[in-house]
Amino acid sequence: MGSAHPTLRKSREAGCDYSLWRWGAGTLARMNSASSLHEIPAGMVGMGMIFDETYRPFFERAQAEHVWDRRFGEVAVPLVAVATRTGSRAERYRRSAGDRIYPFHSYTGDDSIRDLVKSGVKVACVATPDNRHFDAAKQVLEAGVHLLIEKPSVLSLAELDELDRLARKHNVLAKVVYHKLLDPDHKRLRTLVADGVLSHVNNGYCSLLEPKSISGGQFAEWITGRNPGTYVAVHYIKLIDFTFGGRLISVTARGQRGLVGPADGPTWDSCQMRLVYRYDSGREAAFDIHTSWVTPDNFPGYVEQEVQFRFDNGVWNGHSRKRGIELTVEGKTPITMKTTINTHYNGAGLEPWGERTQRGYGVEVIERFFREVAMVEFGGPASERAARLAQARGLLYNDLAADRQTVAAVQALEAILADAAVGRADSVVHVNAAEGGLVLYRVGEGKPVVLHEGRV
Numbered sequence: 001m002g003s004a005h006p007t008l009r010k011s012r013e014a015g016c017d018y019s020l021w022r023w024g025a026g027t028l029a030r031m032n033s034a035s036s037l038h039e040i041p042a043g044m045v046g047m048g049m050i051f052d053e054t055y056r057p058f059f060e061r062a063q064a065e066h067v068w069d070r071r072f073g074e075v076a077v078p079l080v081a082v083a084t085r086t087g088s089r090a091e092r093y094r095r096s097a098g099d100r101i102y103p104f105h106s107y108t109g110d111d112s113i114r115d116l117v118k119s120g121v122k123v124a125c126v127a128t129p130d131n132r133h134f135d136a137a138k139q140v141l142e143a144g145v146h147l148l149i150e151k152p153s154v155l156s157l158a159e160l161d162e163l164d165r166l167a168r169k170h171n172v173l174a175k176v177v178y179h180k181l182l183d184p185d186h187k188r189l190r191t192l193v194a195d196g197v198l199s200h201v202n203n204g205y206c207s208l209l210e211p212k213s214i215s216g217g218q219f220a221e222w223i224t225g226r227n228p229g230t231y232v233a234v235h236y237i238k239l240i241d242f243t244f245g246g247r248l249i250s251v252t253a254r255g256q257r258g259l260v261g262p263a264d265g266p267t268w269d270s271c272q273m274r275l276v277y278r279y280d281s282g283r284e285a286a287f288d289i290h291t292s293w294v295t296p297d298n299f300p301g302y303v304e305q306e307v308q309f310r311f312d313n314g315v316w317n318g319h320s321r322k323r324g325i326e327l328t329v330e331g332k333t334p335i336t337m338k339t340t341i342n343t344h345y346n347g348a349g350l351e352p353w354g355e356r357t358q359r360g361y362g363v364e365v366i367e368r369f370f371r372e373v374a375m376v377e378f379g380g381p382a383s384e385r386a387a388r389l390a391q392a393r394g395l396l397y398n399d400l401a402a403d404r405q406t407v408a409a410v411q412a413l414e415a416i417l418a419d420a421a422v423g424r425a426d427s428v429v430h431v432n433a434a435e436g437g438l439v440l441y442r443v444g445e446g447k448p449v450v451l452h453e454g455r456v
């Protein structure tokens with residue numbers, strides 16, 4: 001039996017026909033008809049950095065151990081199909097993973113997503129570049145497949161509404177990954193707010209600085225016209241929105257150019273945005289979020305992340321890079337290894353019992369989603385699926401329908417920076433104004449631009 005996949009091993013024990021081993025819809029179900037094992041065949045669109053950090057460890061662990069809960073039983077989550085631009089990363093991964101992963105089918109080129117969603121997957125995860133989520137996500141939902149989409153979910157409210165409509169029409173989940181909501185520090189913050197220990201947030205700042213290697217190397221293929229705010233400020237927009245509630249009322253932003261692209265072009269090195277919220281009490285709060293993807297590569301951590309929130313009765317200071325570890329290795333830190341490491345997000349380690357694992361909230365958030373799908377599909381009688389689906393949709397931390405204010409802030413940021421790129425700096429976006437749901441006001445111009453008609 002040796003090193004065979006557990007799924008394969010089970011099917012061998014059950015005396016299955018190995019001609020069925022090659023992936024096809026329902027293959028696993030046929031292989032495991034002798035047992036009560038359920039399956040959620042999964043697909044992956046995009047196999048870049050985030051796949052490697054979070055999805056890969058999840059799928060490998062699920063391949064080895066399956067997912068189990070007494071309410072839905074044992075569920076296999078084979079990664080049966082992937083879609084990428086060229087297929088080269090998929091093949092590299094296939095070679096390096098060996099039998100740690102299911103022998104997935106790799107689709108490439110223009111029709112790759114269409115082919116993936118038709119291959120029998122029940123769930124598809126979308127981790128393509130920020131501005132390529134919508135097309136992929138739409139195809140997933142149109143095929144009646146559950147969707148998990150990387151942050152930022154989409155770049156406009158019209159896209160969000162369309163995906164939500166499709167998810168409802170096809171009775172599937174459409175969820176988005178904001179793993180920072182699962183960071184133990186942020187969970188503690190939210191608990192103190194929910195319990196009233198910290199009362200009324202007045203203002204705060206967040207900063208998230210990425211190394212130059214991100215804008216200059218990793219994302220070079222899709223960097224033109226992009227900005228680090230949409231890419232990473234969105235983590236903190238969501239944290240603020242989810243933790244403190246309230247209604248978003250305005251967005252302003254500035255940015256700098258000249259390193260990633262020309263000083264008068266559409267590609268941004270860094271940006272600073274301000275969100276203003278109003279609460280039921282009638283009081284307001286303002287939050288400044290600064291981001292960059294041109295920080296020197298030799299800074300001590302992978303990402304510099306800091307927050308400060310000021311309340312009526314307290315101050316919360318958080319630094320994701322400085323929570324404990326300072327590592328020095330001659331000839332390695334801080335270039336090929338980092339000095340301050342966030343092991344909470346995604347730590348690869350040797351467990352005390354000898355096993356090598358990769359754990360953290362970045363992986364936990366993916367597993368949590370698959371548990372939600374398993375609960376919908378297998379957590380009770382088929383006649384009660386609709387109720388389970390509604391319950392899963394009610395989880396506001398990841399449901400696409402609950403991402404409205406975050407997407408509104410992103411759409412506003414994109415519009416303000418697009419204006420600035422052509423010399424119209426300091427436009428401001430108001431939310432749920434007299435003229436529409438999302439309205440852009442330009443300096444010196446009387447007539448505003450309605451970015452989104454409906455209420456946010």
Ligand SMILES: NC(=O)c1ccc[n+]([C@@H]2O[C@H](COP(=O)([O-])OP(=O)(O)OC[C@H]3O[C@@H](n4cnc5c(N)ncnc54)[C@H](O)[C@@H]3O)[C@@H](O)[C@H]2O)c1
Pocket residue numbers: 045046047048049050051083084085086087089112113127128129130132150151152177179218219231
């Ligand atoms: N949660 C996080 O903290 C986090 C961190 C990094 C990235 N992300 C998000 O994940 C997404 C991907 O980022 P990344 O860092 O992995 O990017 P990346 O550039 O490393 O990888 C992108 C992948 O998408 C594929 N791709 C590109 N266009 C495609 C298309 N049209 N069809 C199919 N595949 C296509 C590429 O082949 C590649 O495999 C982005 O939206 C990013 O914001 C999230």
